[in-house]
Amino acid sequence: MHPTFEKILIVKLSSLGDIAHSLPVLCSLRKNYPKAHIAWAVESKFSDFLENHPDLDEIIEVQTQKWRRHWTPSSFMEAWGLIKSIRETEFDLVIDLQGLIKSSLITGFSGVAKRLGFQKNDCREPLSAWATNIKAPGTGHIPHIIDKNMALLEPLGVFREEPRFRVTTCKEASLYIEQQLAPTLKGETTKPVALHAGVGYPTKAWPLERFAALADHIHREFDAPILLTWGPQDRDRAEGIGKLMKEPFALAPETASLQHALALYQKLRLFICGDTGPLHLCVALNIPTVSIYGPTDPARNGPYGPIHEVLVKPQECSFCFKRTCPTEMECMKAVEVEDMLTAVRRRLQLAAGASTSGLTEGDIYGT
Template identity: 40%
Template sequence: MNPLKQKFLIIKLSSIGDIVHALPFLRTLRANYPHAHIAWVIEESFQDLIKCNPDLNEVIPVRTKYWRKNLNIKSWNEICQTNKLLKGRCFDWTFDLQGLIKTGFIARMTGAPNRAGFHRGNCREKINTWFNNHHSKYLSANSHIVDRCLSQLSVLGEFQPQTEFSLPIRVEDERTSEVFMTKNSKLTEKPIAGINPGAGFPTKLWSVERYAQLGDKLTEELGFSILLTWGPGEEELVRNIAASMKQKSWTAPATTIAESIGLYKKLALFIGSDSGPFHICWALGIPTVSVWGPTDPNRNGAYSKNHKSVFQKLNCSFCWKRRCPLGTTECMDKVTVQNMFDAAKTLVSEDVKVLTSPKHSVH
């Protein structure tokens, strides 16, 4: 087939971290097929992450989460419209980078003759392999998700991976952070450390009290200003951190995903757990310190050097459970404030410009 006419569809619906992990796949595909039509089907609520990406010709937002919770005429009509749109694009290849039953259905909906997916052993839902007719080779259980996504390119040939994480946003989305920084000029007088206490499920949460203690130490000993960031449903967490801190902190405004990217660009350091903001920050090149328990940083962590993963390995670590089967939060509780601070201090000495006064020097 003439590569100038090839049409590719990437299927990666959610969440923030998973979409970030798939960006090098897109960059590599575009680098090797500069004239192809490349589209990406994505959950509507996450399209901010890719809608300005220059490597894409088309973003196709869907509402699978809404459809599953609202089985009615409106949902059915949307599904039929999506099915018609996907078939009408006449894609030559689909690449299912999620490995779920629902993403397998989407691949089949396209009618594409070539549908690539993961090896059965790398699929989150094994039935996914039934929907695809090309599969990548098996990668070990602890292989990074970025590498798993890139492995699907093997169905097209051998390519040099382009491990770039592009998160461009519109000028108007940048403006939100500019206005906030202007209104809070004291915040910008020192390097800014962002603390985000949120996470996708309860077992990945570190305690509010420890985040507050860590924020104080970063302020007192390393000379940072502390910016508390939050997403939907997390505002109370940052309020509690701010109330528990002895030192002054600032709380970020409510933002869209695109606006949050603009805000995170202002940071000199990010502190958090395995969460969407963490993945955005390391992809932007922001030095990060993250706390881990139920998920494995070797598989899901930062795909960069200026990052410190902090965890205490237990027999039950990296269980991938949303709720602890043992009824505890021991894997997260074992990580102390000092553990996180030591990691931040090491990272600061390597990657972050801090205040040059003797009080804030790093030894």
């Protein structure tokens, strides 16, 4: 029998992919505590990703990034006001899904008697374990971060469940994207295949000329509309692909919010990219993806589920998690256009209803 909680606070502040990986915990909490008030503390710039989620009652916006950059008396008062507001809510349970010092400060000073978190050795910053007094069993042996997050609920009597994301978009965002896409795709009725070259840091980048060659092949072989998507910092990479292409393409409309991005990705047939936040949004939306991994390990934080395919060509230095490469980015350059095209063919054929029988683990991960 589960312990009873009327008010639950989740602390997962960032980043976009990490928040997406934490959604199954929210869905599981709602399933097991259907009447509880569930709140989520999150960085303000990611808050609209959680808007309209059917399992969430409250979003508590946090601005730790701003506070750390400009630590002033005013910042202190803002931070203390946040803590005071959380304490006044009188939550029964707080769950630190982050395992960082910044999340531990919110957890530890929340005034909540029951504070659930990872074992010290399983925290990304071990010192953060000071803030929790209920520990999950050791999760170091669990490869994928989604399964690790789900295991955090075991002390509550909530054991392994099929992960769900249940992401929704607001009507206003969907209407905006429909209006923007109509002239962009020029009357196309077939869902587009999107290519997204933007990444968080350079070691995750696949060469633009390969994206362009892949897009040309896809258009010729499948007669699929090609949509080049981009985020606030990487429009130039999308435009760079377009300049190198020989076949028709469309540049995606600007997405001024994460709700706009979600509404855009819902319109896709397939999403092709590196290890980037939009990949995990598409996974949460159940949009098929083909992605390229090199410095990060897909076994830990790759797309979750059978409709996704990861291409990785392991090198001696693979999975280094470095933001700058001391050599020549061999792990990313090892993935050729033909490798990606084979994976794209497989995904598009499966999406069209072909049988999944006969696929091996090597097929799924492109090893």
